[in-house]
Each structure stands twice: as C-alpha cells, then as structure tokens.
Amino acid sequence: MILHIDMDAFFASIEQAINPRLKGKPLIVGSRPDKMHTVVCAASYQAKALGICSGMNSREAFSICPQLQFVTADQSKYIWTSEQIHDMLKIYGFRLNYASIDEFRMDILNHPQPTALAEDIRQRIHSRFNITASVGIAGNCLLAKLASKLNKPNGIAIMDDSNLEPILARAPVDKLCGIGKSTNILLRSLGLETCLDLYLKSPQFMQRHLGKAGLNLYAGLHSSESFQEEPLEDNQPKSIGHSYTFPRASKNPGFIKAWIRLLSEMVAARLRQKSLESSCVALWLNSPEKGNFSAQKTFSRATNDGYEIYLKTLKIMAKMSLQTPKIRALGVSCQSLSKAEYPPLLIEEKRREDLIQALDRINERFGEHTVFPAVISLSRKMQ
Amino acid sequence: MPQQGFNPKARWDRHIPEQNNSPQEQGLDEKIQVLAWFRSGKITPCEFIWNNKEYRIKQVTYSWQERLGRDIISYFSIDTGNDLYQISFNNTAFTWRLDKIL
Structure with missing residues (x-):
C-alpha cells in the first residue's frame, strides 16, 4: 500500500508560518x-479560491485581487523544510522517496491502520x-497521488476495493498524473471522460491509442506492487535539456555566454x-525581435563534459548569424543519448575526467553548484 | 509513473540575476549582538541589540538552515511584538546578522 503525502500550498504555507500576519490572506509567492x-x-x-494559480503572471493575479500579499520565493527555506x-518520515521505517519538493511516497506494505498512520x-x-x-492512501503510486488531491487541503483519503470505482467515476481524466492537455483532448475524443473510463480499458486499447505511454498508464493504474526505487532500464530519456527566461532581454554577450x-x-x-x-547538442534562443x-548539430564524439557541450553550443551560435539581437530566453539540450561506456584513452582526457568526477563528488555532498566554473558568476550580473 | 531523479539540493537559483529587493522585504545585512540559548542541538535567540537598541524576541516563528560552501547558516524569523525580522547565525564565523525586516 502506498501513502502519498502532498504538502498544502507548500511555499505559501511556509511563508505564512514565517509571517503569521499573512495567515488567512490571499498570498502569492513570486519567482x-x-x-x-x-x-x-x-x-x-485564499488566493486559489479567487482563481489565482501557479504559473499565472503576477500582473494578472493582482488584477484579480489588488489586495494580494506578495513574497519573493526563497528556495533555501523550502528545500530545508522538504529535507526535514x-x-x-524516515523514522517510520518504511521505504520512502521524494515525488517532488513537496510530495513524498511511502510504501507502508500491509500496515493494519493506514489512516491512523x-x-x-x-x-x-x-x-x-x-x-x-x-495524504492519499491506495494500492499503487498513481492512485495514491490521485487520492491525495481528493480531500485537500489538510485531509486524508483512502482508496480501496470498496470505494475505488465510485471515486474514479467522479474524477475527471485530467486529474491523473501524466495526463496533460493534449492527452486529455485525445482521451475525451475517444469518449474517455473520467478516470474510471480509463481504468476499465484494456492494455491493448491503451497501447493502440497512446502507445508505450498508454501501457505505462495502464500499469500505473492497475499495479499492485511497491514502487520502483531504481529507474527502469527502458526509461532512458530521449533528451536532456535546461532553459531559462531572463527578467528582461539582454544583448550582453558575457551575460548570455555565462547562462549558456x-x-x-x-x-x-x-x-x-x-x-x-x-x-x-541543440541550442534555442528567444528574442523579442x-x-x-x-x-x-551532431558531433563525431559523444560527451557529458559541461565545458565541451558549452563549446559546441558556441559553434552552433556562431553559425546562427544572429547580428546580436536581444535575447530574452535560451535553452541547451542534448539528444542522441548513449551509455557512457568507454573510458578515455589520452592522459589529458583521463585527468579531465578525474577532475569532473571529483567536482561531482563535492557537489553531491555539499549541494549542486557548490563548485562551479567562475564564468558562471556573470550570470547574476544583468546588464 | 516513476519520477525521474528529484534532487532537493539543486540550487541553480543561486545564479539568477541580482535584483533589488521589493519594498516589502528591506534588505539590511547588518551585524548584531544576540543573546541566545544553545541547547540540545538547537539555537533559540532571545533578544538582540541593533543600533544600540535592545529588542526582546517574543516568538521565533520559523527557522531553517542553508549551506554556503563550508559554512552553515541558521536563519530565524522572529517576532518582537512590533515587527518581524529575519536574523541569521553563521556557524563557522560565529556571527549574527540582521538580514531584513519582513
């Protein structure tokens, strides 16, 4: 049995705990x-009740509620609280993992009193x-996560054989984790409106209409095994990327390169x-103009060295003929991924790999970006 | 659906561009003197002196920690009854600072 713990309005709740004068008031935490x-x-x-939600731009939020309280996000508090x-939760002695910064999953096996726990x-x-x-309690991770949303905020919901189908019949299909906008539209075009409609479909149907994702969804809904702590072999991503939007457009080359x-x-x-x-390696840029x-660009040698990826993106940028427009957002991603199996042959390459591994161990122990290339410090100097 | 590698220690936000603080969060970053209990592994500030004025702490509303390199910084949001402040203690340098008025 899985117990899924979902903190209620996590960032906002912490800010209200820090400043009790914000309790009971509509509040947003801005990035x-x-x-x-x-x-x-x-x-x-209180802000959600007025229709304000995550991802909304703040101007729109203030137009809905001019008396809105505002606090700037401070990741250190949220991360520390999440770790605490x-x-x-480790004290309970069950297998435990993070689902996100404000969600935790616990495999409580056949605990006799899950609600009391x-x-x-x-x-x-x-x-x-x-x-x-x-908290949501159910036989597998996907259903436990759905259950955790049923009695929010500050509630518990348990889904078992006695109430599973009635609960799924009341839950729209897009409430399930992993069902985004386009999948929701597709499912509704197939006449699948509720989670129960999806739950009753065969794996063959799921595969025919949703492919491998459909099979994974079927497995997620019907699984009765404890959650996987290790990623499955065939879950290798097709690409890995990161992007960032600047507070305002910039054409300072040092600043842009620091971000790349x-x-x-x-x-x-x-x-x-x-x-x-x-x-x-792929580079995308967004310019207001x-x-x-x-x-x-595909290169002859595969790499997972940040500096080499950076040099490759600069080559791509040089060919873009940008004529220095202002840049508002940018992203770097790597595709054509393969297992890193072969050790370096040259001494200089081996030394570089040893250095990177040492830096990884430091950052693993003390937190990402404890040690980082000095040029990255320019990323804070918006000009 | 298996989640892919959430790492609570990821702090790329330390690199975001510097911005001026909003008017509500007036940054101060001033050295202060603090009277505090250190017991059972916990720090509980009781009062502090800022600009030669003594402030008694009625309540510590929240506390958290952050690692900056080898330093561990303990933060406290404190209520004096009139105002809310954020103070911090550097466990390596053994100094207290008044970070901001909340």
Missing part, C-alpha cells in the same frame, strides 16, 4: 522580487512546521548522473 513582472510560483488557498520532512504523520508535520499536508555555460553544466551533470553521453530560433 522574482518585482511583484508586477514575475510569475506565481505558489498561491495560498523527508528525515522525519497518515493522521500521525500529518500531526507531526503540523506540530513541527506549522504547515499542513494532505550554466545550462550546459546543468545538462552535463544530469547526463553524468544517468551515465549517459550525447553526440547531438526575432521570436524563437534554434539549431542543433
């Missing part, structure tokens, strides 16, 4: 300090942090974590 030119990272339940909750967890979290959580280097290092770190290499433009 940047400029409250009229940012995006809503999180909204309190994770450590607290869930209540104990919620009380502990509230007592320690003064924030609330909702940072994104290259982030992509490379994830490649190394998964023991993958890439021979195809020219819109989106991108290019990619």
